[in-house]
Amino acid sequence: MPAGAGSWSHFSHEADIGLAGSGPTLEAVFEQVATAMTGAVTDPDLVQPLHRIAVHCEAPDVEMLLIEWLNALVFEMATQDMLFGRFEVRIEGNRLDGAAWGERVSRERHQPAVEIKGATYTGLAVRQENGGWTARCVVDV
């Protein structure tokens, strides 16, 4: 499912939801996995990019950085009652500076299925292969 450069999907997990993304760059794949996370809650195309929030995080390696990025978004979703449909990421070394655009949750329009409790390290992988990047992880819902 395209959204910017790359694509995202879900993979089956018995209890929770697996997120997968691919893209030409590390930044693009982080954006795709974030879209997949929104896709676990609602259809990302239903989310209007009305408000922008900035996200900054750091981690010792790129896999943990993916989890930090997703958990920073989970925190904003939870405390601002927001859903995000568009993302922009810059990564330099161990640091991520990103932004997310979205709107307040509308229960009628978004029909949110679950709330994301947090992103886990289970099945976590961020890989560079065939000239592009792929990433996957499981979120607890």
Added chain:
Amino acid sequence: MELRRLERTSRYEWRIAPHGDMRVPAIIYADEGLIRDMDDKVYEQVTNVATLPGIVSASYAMPDAHWGYGFPIGGVAAFDPQAGGIISAGGVGFDISCGVRTMVTGLARGDVEPCKEALADALFAAVPAGLGSRGDIRLSEEEMTAMLAGGARWAVDRGYGLAADLDRIEEGGCMAGATPEYVSDRARQRQEREMGTLGSGNHYLEVQEIVGISDPDAARAFGLAVGEIVVAIHCGSRGLGHQIGTEFLRDMAIEDSRLGLLLPDRELACSPIDSALGRRYLGAMRAAINCAFANRQIIGHLLRRALSAVLPGAAASLLFDVSHNTCKVEDHEIDGRPRSLFVHRKGATRAFGPGHPTLPEPLRAAGQPVFVGGSMGTASWILAGTAASENRAFSSACHGAGRSMSRHQARRNWRGSDVVEMLARRGTVIRSPSMRGVAEEAPGAYKDVAAVIDATHNAGLARKVAELRPLVCIKG
């Protein structure tokens, strides 16, 4: 799961002999059918847990075990601080102290049936459910700290529920050793508007009819009779617990890398019990247990108000409140010697047997009530701990049916509105803010709870007391 990878030690017990880095064996309680249907990931995860430092006796999986993260859901493991034991944020999970509270109403089905729709509306209006739903309760920083230290006792002091409820909650409703100052500002922020909310996913509030009694003595002690109505609340520590889980998982994973502790799965991130980080997690996790106690206490209060508004004079007394995502310090006899252990239960219920000193007097002879949730359309069960359960998985039992299908697949198979209609024909009224959520929680996406209950009963983990059918289900 392939049977040839397991040694069958009894009809309901399967053993994985220690191999590789395993320090102890792994033991799965299940019948042959459940084992065959179990994901291979359960084998991998229950085996991984057996490699953790200081683990005692075995790494256990309950009959409802399924693929989790780090630990399997339905995993039980105990660690000895005297033997270098660890505490694992991944072993408790994000929804710290998620659990079930069951209240007995004494109403007959005939009292509720004529006003089922009105009752569903009243409960749905009274208890905020689903993503983005907010409670009316706002806590100042001081009140948040008091809540994290006091649990359900704090809630009773503030007018939510009755003092008599406290005896019927694990730990008397207040987890000792909670350290609110270890709970971060971000965790508190996530909880600011979430007190008294149900959450979403598999969390629910159900009005249930008792349709069968298997153990009349225990049923009498629990106040259960066929044809009568109970109410069950399934939820946890909300955003506060999720954020504590998130933060300590990260801190422990970073610390494990720094110390060179090689784990088979990063999600098993852990710290020695006797370490600064281990103690900080313990204090914060216990505060989250209190948050879950307070949350279910408030919801119980909201439920009572809604119930009596629809059925004047109706009351609900608390049978018991038990958590299934925790780490608790408990005394267990190992090889004839009492030891104080840190027992992790991830999607598993404590199931103390008859006579256990922590049980309230009216329940002590029967054993601790254990609540096993089904799905919206299938049975739930009330079980009781057995004398034998002490020797099996440190007095633990199953907690639910477990999913048989991913959410994605469920969404492809069913439409939420069709599920609601199908359940209405069977006599169950559903209220939910999200039809997509209802589709993902469709009864067909869950395993048959009956097989899990039979295996739990026959393995001696807990014994059947009462079977329940849902009449009203409020789904988050």
